[in-house]
Amino acid sequence: MIKIGCANVIVGQSGGPTSVINSSLAGVFKTAKDAGCRHIFGMRNGIEGLLEERYVDLSDHVKNDLDIELLKRTPSSFLGTCRFKLPDACENEEVYQRLFKILNNLDVKHFFYIGGNDSMDTIKKLSHYAKKIKSDITFIGIPKTIDNDLSVTDHTPGYGSAAKYIAMAMKEIIRDATAYSKPSITVVEIMGRNAGWLTAASALSRAEDCHGPDLIYLPERVFDYDKFMSKIRDIQKYKSVVTIAVSEGIRTSDGKYVCESNKQKVVEDAFGHKYLGGTGLYLADFLASQTGIKSRGIVFSTLQRCASHMVSRRDITEAFVAGSDAVRLALEGKTGKMVTFERTSNMPYQIITSSCDVDLVANVEKVVPDEWITDDGTYVSKKFVEYARPLIIGELSPFMVDGLPRHLFID
Amino acid sequence: MIKIGCANVIVGQSGGPTSVINSSLAGVFKTAKDAGCRHIFGMRNGIEGLLEERYVDLSDHVKNDLDIELLKRTPSSFLGTCRFKLPDACENEEVYQRLFKILNNLDVKHFFYIGGNDSMDTIKKLSHYAKKIKSDITFIGIPKTIDNDLSVTDHTPGYGSAAKYIAMAMKEIIRDATAYSKPSITVVEIMGRNAGWLTAASALSRAEDCHGPDLIYLPERVFDYDKFMSKIRDIQKYKSVVTIAVSEGIRTSDGKYVCESNKQKVVEDAFGHKYLGGTGLYLADFLASQTGIKSRGIVFSTLQRCASHMVSRRDITEAFVAGSDAVRLALEGKTGKMVTFERTSNMPYQIITSSCDVDLVANVEKVVPDEWITDDGTYVSKKFVEYARPLIIGELSPFMVDGLPRHLFID
Numbered sequence: 002m003i004k005i006g007c008a009n010v011i012v013g014q015s016g017g018p019t020s021v022i023n024s025s026l027a028g029v030f031k032t033a034k035d036a037g038c039r040h041i042f043g044m045r046n047g048i049e050g051l052l053e054e055r056y057v058d059l060s061d062h063v064k065n066d067l068d069i070e071l072l073k074r075t076p077s078s079f080l081g082t083c084r085f086k087l088p089d090a091c092e093n094e095e096v097y098q099r100l101f102k103i104l105n106n107l108d109v110k111h112f113f114y115i116g117g118n119d120s121m122d123t124i125k126k127l128s129h130y131a132k133k134i135k136s137d138i139t140f141i142g143i144p145k146t147i148d149n150d151l152s153v154t155d156h157t158p159g160y161g162s163a164a165k166y167i168a169m170a171m172k173e174i175i176r177d178a179t180a181y182s183k184p185s186i187t188v189v190e191i192m193g194r195n196a197g198w199l200t201a202a203s204a205l206s207r208a209e210d211c212h213g214p215d216l217i218y219l220p221e222r223v224f225d226y227d228k229f230m231s232k233i234r235d236i237q238k239y240k241s242v243v244t245i246a247v248s249e250g251i252r253t254s255d256g257k258y259v260c261e262s263n264k265q266k267v268v269e270d271a272f273g274h275k276y277l278g279g280t281g282l283y284l285a286d287f288l289a290s291q292t293g294i295k296s297r298g299i300v301f302s303t304l305q306r307c308a309s310h311m312v313s314r315r316d317i318t319e320a321f322v323a324g325s326d327a328v329r330l331a332l333e334g335k336t337g338k339m340v341t342f343e344r345t346s347n348m349p350y351q352i353i354t355s356s357c358d359v360d361l362v363a364n365v366e367k368v369v370p371d372e373w374i375t376d377d378g379t380y381v382s383k384k385f386v387e388y389a390r391p392l393i394i395g396e397l398s399p400f401m402v403d404g405l406p407r408h409l410f411i412d
Numbered sequence: 413m414i415k416i417g418c419a420n421v422i423v424g425q426s427g428g429p430t431s432v433i434n435s436s437l438a439g440v441f442k443t444a445k446d447a448g449c450r451h452i453f454g455m456r457n458g459i460e461g462l463l464e465e466r467y468v469d470l471s472d473h474v475k476n477d478l479d480i481e482l483l484k485r486t487p488s489s490f491l492g493t494c495r496f497k498l499p500d501a502c503e504n505e506e507v508y509q510r511l512f513k514i515l516n517n518l519d520v521k522h523f524f525y526i527g528g529n530d531s532m533d534t535i536k537k538l539s540h541y542a543k544k545i546k547s548d549i550t551f552i553g554i555p556k557t558i559d560n561d562l563s564v565t566d567h568t569p570g571y572g573s574a575a576k577y578i579a580m581a582m583k584e585i586i587r588d589a590t591a592y593s594k595p596s597i598t599v600v601e602i603m604g605r606n607a608g609w610l611t612a613a614s615a616l617s618r619a620e621d622c623h624g625p626d627l628i629y630l631p632e633r634v635f636d637y638d639k640f641m642s643k644i645r646d647i648q649k650y651k652s653v654v655t656i657a658v659s660e661g662i663r664t665s666d667g668k669y670v671c672e673s674n675k676q677k678v679v680e681d682a683f684g685h686k687y688l689g690g691t692g693l694y695l696a697d698f699l700a701s702q703t704g705i706k707s708r709g710i711v712f713s714t715l716q717r718c719a720s721h722m723v724s725r726r727d728i729t730e731a732f733v734a735g736s737d738a739v740r741l742a743l744e745g746k747t748g749k750m751v752t753f754e755r756t757s758n759m760p761y762q763i764i765t766s767s768c769d770v771d772l773v774a775n776v777e778k779v780v781p782d783e784w785i786t787d788d789g790t791y792v793s794k795k796f797v798e799y800a801r802p803l804i805i806g807e808l809s810p811f812m813v814d815g816l817p818r819h820l821f822i823d
Contacts, residue, residue: 018591046593077587176488177718180429182457302710307588393815404804408621
């Protein structure tokens with residue numbers, strides 16, 4: 002291991018929490034510590050907090066190897082998160098000057114940011130600005146998102162665990178619904194604004210002991226009510242209990258979100274993304290009115306991104322490696338990069354880590370390939386299952402205290 | 413063990429599924445088998461299915477000890493369930509004649525029914541009718557309900573696992589919500605029509621590493637919007653992220669369910685129970701409009717009753733014992749009884765099994781004692797926690813196949 006010597010580093014977390022985002026934080030912390038780094042600072046609530054000079058010395062909170070293991074098992078963002086869009090430097094240089102002043106005061110040489118494509122936009126802007134002002138601070142992005150919508154990398158830490166939770170919960174829901182002999186329809190709403198990776202993961206529930214959902218609707222395809230009803234009626238000819246997985250982001254041909262049919266207004270975040278939700282309940286009500294059959298909407302909501310009690314072991318290991326590799330890249334003097342995974346083999350599953358220019362990732366959304374969706378747009382293909390199955394393998398037992406998983410936290 | 417000899421027995425499951433209802437089934441099966449019973453029949457979809465002569469020989473589906481372990485780890489009702497209200501014999505004797513004819517044709521001597529207070533109504537009616545017609549068939553009830561609302565018994569198999577899931581998910585949700593620095597309110601809707609046992613279990617999330625929900629509203633107390641808003645505003649003075657646990661069954665002083673404010677009509681089941689749901693989303697919308705703060709409703713829905721991937725080890729063991737004890741009672745010639753648990757010590761936790769006349773349980777709902785709810789009706793007391801904590805202790809690892817828990821099923 003190359004030594005950082007006595008350099009200080011800082012790490013932040015941004016965007017939606019995941020079950021394994023803290024494993025990446027643990028990877029940064031342990032690798033930087035082992036490399037001899039003096040202070041490993043943690044931004045509270047990402048750069049939004051850093052701009053208010055809210056940060057901690059991580060060694061005050063992660064005190065030993067047991068704490069590192071607890072941190073890996075803690076869902077959501079240990080340091081807190083933000084949805085803060087950094088303005089362009091040409092529009093507002095003052096915020097950059099403030100940030101660099103704070104970093105210089107802390108004698109920080111390496112800056113790590115764990116997040117999705119919006120967060121990579123932050124790394125992009127900061128690394129460009131550093132070049133402009135000839136700062137020697139390096140900026141490295143660590144991929145994180147349950148949505149799996151980052152380009153270049155084979156997949157994203159956080160996806161495997163969310164996919165595992167979704168497939169497992171879908172299996173349990175199907176078993177629950179099929180206990181009744183009475184006809185019913187269950188619509189399960191899964192996160193995913195423009196990319197259907199998470200909803201597609203519901204197909205992983207199909208196995209020897211579970212038929213899986215009957216229909217899967219991704220935002221990659223236009224949603225058509227008539228075709229939908231026709232499919233439902235076809236299925237009801239041979240089975241009475243129907244289960245449907247829908248992405249919160251499905252839209253009709255006029256570009257309108259299905260969930261918007263149900264709402265007076267849809268709120269947007271700092272990046273202009275609409276807060277979705279309501280698709281499952283709306284479709285369940287619609288189906289009840291169309292078929293007269295008991296229809297239930299189930300929304301996984303935040304449960305799918307914080308269920309650290311049932312993570313994918315592979316995901317949590319890879320998340321740690323991504324954090325660790327980011328430190329390695331920084332030590333090599335790299336900046337404006339994001340850690341990536343390249344799948345060299347699927348059977349057996351093998352990946353190598355690499356990196357790419359963060360410009361290729363920032364603000365880009367990778368959707369499910371068209372050929373991985375069935376022609377009629379109501380399911381995913383075997384190719385998808387082959388891709389996703391290895392990502393949900395293995396478990397990491399929570400540390401149970403008084404009957405519940407124990408987490409690490411900052412007061 | 414007393415031998416049944418070559419008697420045949422039949423077992424059914426009724427009412428809402430749980431994570432451990434199949435552990436009771438496994439207890440009946442294994443104990444009856446070990447006692448030398450010839451056929452152990454399983455009703456498909458409870459007595460509703462039995463009336464249609466739909467049943468299986470359980471030995472065809474539970475073939476070895478590994479299957480028994482799989483069965484214990486399978487959520488929902490392995491045999492299928494029903495919500496069938498047996499008419500009074502004086503109103504409709506024909507249905508009784510049909511049932512006893514089917515039982516006699518199968519040479520069944522012992523009838524076991526795993527269910528809640530509605531199911532105990534079935535056991536009550538059948539055992540009374542058997543006495544009337546001088547049939548020697550015995551009828552034993554095995555308690556099952558996540559709601560924990562059965563009287564006489566200290567607690568009910570199924571509750572501990574649902575309570576564990578609720579407390580765990582609450583902890584994960586709170587960690588997710590507190591990752592953001594922006595103010596927010598999360599309303600978590602938990603099952604419970606008239607009894608708040610499940611919602612109360614959210615308090616178990618309070619520990620060294622989690623502050624737990626800020627407010628807990630049970631159906632045992634009248635819900636008052638003004639007092640609710642006043643509480644919320646008090647809490648917002650010192651914290652920005654507020655979490656509230658509400659029972660689906662909370663009602664205002666006019667007796668109206670809060671969720672009814674949101675609906676045009678509320679559907680009822682065969683027992684006249686209203687299908688509730690919508691309370692959490694309705695209150696979240698209400699809070700958003702009142703406070704202007706981002707408010708989210710999360711509904712556990714069926715996830716809380718079928719999350720067999722994270723059961724309470726104690727619950728699953730006790731569920732098995734309840735099934736096993738039912739067979740013992742039948743062998744002793746008892747009828748019209750339900751297996752009960754009596755807690756002889758809380759520290760250390762110890763129970764003994766016993767039984768009671770099913771008449772004491774049928775159609776009776778046990779609610780959370782008034783003294784276990786705080787005076788202002790917004791939380792539960794230490795007494796509740798001391799009662800419930802032992803019930804969520806321990807885990808039973810699922811059998812993982814291809815990254816997901818494996819279940820036992822009937823085609």
